[in-house]
Amino acid sequence: MKAIGLNHVSIVARQLHESVAFYMDVFGLEPVATPNFGFPVQWLRVGELQLHLFERPDGPPTYHHLAFAVDDFEALYTRAGEADLFDAVTFGHHLFELPNGIAQLYLRDPAGNLVEIDSLHAETLSPDIRANMKRLADMQPQSAENLRATLFALPLPA
Secondary structure (H helix, E strand, O other): OOOOOOOEEEEEEOOHHHHHHHHHHHHOOEEEOOOOOOOOEEEEEEOOEEEEEEEOOOOOOOOOEEEEEOOOHHHHHHHHHHOOOEOOOOOOOOEEEOOOOOEEEEEEOOOOOEEEEEEOOHHHOOHHHHHOOEEHHHHOOOOHHHHOOOOOOOOOOO
8 A cells, every 4th residue: 555645734723714814815725615623623725635724722843844836936925025924044044946946935824834835947036036045056065866856746737
C-alpha cells in the first residue's frame, strides 16, 4: 500500500472567523460544507484539495508551514506587503530565489501560521520585487543534487 495523493492540510486558527476571512480574501479559497466536530472548524477548497482550519488557543509551530502556488505572484506580493504580512524573521528574509529559479515568499496568517507562496519563474518578476529577493545559491553552497531540487512534481495548469 502507498499514498496516492495529499487530501488536505489542517492548521490552527486562534479566531476561526478571522483566519477564514484571511484565506478567502488573500488566496480566494472557498468554504465547503464542514462537519460539526464540537469545536469551531471550517474546511476551505484549494483547487482539488482542502485546507482545514480549526480553532484552538495554542499557537502554531514556528517552522511548520503550508505552501501555495498562485496565479498572480506579483499581485499577492504587493497585497501582502501593503498588509504587512511578510515574515522576514523565520528564515532571515521574506523572499528567496531557489537555485532552479523558483521564488519563495514567506508570510504569516492571523493565527501566526507560516505560509509560503511559490512562483515558477523568479526571473519574470518585476525589478522592484527582484530587488528584494535573496538568492539561496548566494547564501549557501549548492551541490549537484541540491541544484536538481524542484518544488513542483507536476507542471502547474496554465
